[in-house]
Amino acid sequence: MTITEFKTACETLQQEYQTKISAAQSASEVEDLRVASLGRKGALTDLLKSLKDFSIEDKKTAGPLGNALKAALTAALDEKQSFFATKELNEELNKTEIDLTLPGEPVACGHRHPLSVAQDRMTEILSQLGFEWAEGPWVEDEKHNFDLLNIPLHHPARDAQDTFFVDGKMPLVLRTHTSNVQSRYMEKHKPPLRIMAPGRVFRNDSLDATHSPVFHQIEGLYVDKNVSMADLKSDLTAFMKGLFGDKAEIRFRPSFFPFTEPSVEVDVKCVFCQGKGCNVCKGSGWIEMLGAGVVHPNVLKNCGIDPEQFSGYAFGMGVERLAMMMLNIKDIRTFYENDLRILKQF
Ligand code: DAH
Secondary structure, three states: OOHHHHHHHHHHHHHHHHHHHHHOOOHHHHHHHHHHHHOOOOHHHHHHHHHHHOOHHHHHHHHHHHHHHHHHHHHHHHHHHHHHHHHHHHHHHHHOOOOOOOOOOOOOOOOOOHHHHHHHHHHHHHHHOOOEEOOOOOEEEHHHHOHHHOOOOOOHHHOOOOOOEEOOOOOEEEOOOOOHHHHHHHHHOOOOEEEEEEEEEEOOOOOOOOOOOEEEEEEEEEEEOOOOHHHHHHHHHHHHHHHHOOOOOEEEEEEEEOOEEEEEEEEEEOOOOOOOOOOOOOOOOEEEEEEEEEEOHHHHHHOOOOOOOOEEEEEEEEHHHHHHHHHOOOOHHHHOOOOHHHHOOO
16 A cells, blocks of 8 residues: 555545444444444544554655544544533433422421510520529429528419329429519529529419410519619519510519519500500500519528618519510410411411
8 A cells, every 4th residue: 555545544534434433323223334434444443444554754755644534433423422422411301300490499497486585585685684594493392482482382373173192202392483483593693693583484273265284484583782762663664664664664663473572563564556555465555574672681690691681572474475575465375375377487
């Protein structure tokens, strides 16, 4: 074979295979063409065998021609091969019916329980007023739940009809109020002290729209020199303004609790009708919010604080009650039934 014939053979081979590669209908056809052209017994390999009979001069011309042809055929084969690979992938995607343009599925996202939201709001305001967090046990002895708080033996609260008693060696109860934190805290800490004690309390009540055997209270206690009813009034006013806005107003009504003297019940001007009278405040214009008073000297004495030197105020409020007001919830059971359709609204 002459060098000229070699050149022509290269061009013919290139044309022949370019045409065949273009016409290939599948990936396996492309693979067959690869073997037929570049394989060990392929057309190009065959053609290159003739190189060995060429002079050195001719080899210098023929070698690069052969290499260029091999590179061109490899490129054409690879391109066609990747065309089929992409095509196959697209067909696969179409088969599984994935619509990549669809928006993603929304992720269900939980949120805090309305009671927690309300309690956090209340403790947040109290802490801005300088109250520190305190806690006490749910299962409590009668001493801290009743005795130290000046609640006499014959008091109805000590009756099994009102209180859950726990069987055991010591007379134990489920705490009926967060006031147990008062006695526990004052035993251990000396004034000045200013604490808030949120938590669960238990009463032997049956569940209805306004009562629950388990509910939540927040206790407040402030003991220092010269603490008076005036401090109580100004702090509770600030608290209610924080909760219900600057227009909030409170009033004190005389009341009785064994652990405070004098004792008051605190009402807030109805936030729904601004005191005009509506069905929430039952026409009175005021809503009863909490019990409070000046800490009874006996309570201070019982807990090791000298009532001649120190005085204090205390208050206790129901979290559910305030939360129902804040969120306009009419039935206390809403908080405990965990019906997501309802909870999601808050
Ligand atoms: N412990 C009372 C109750 O559960 C609420 C209360 C009233 C707490 C007056 C106080 C207080 O600290 O001074 O009904």
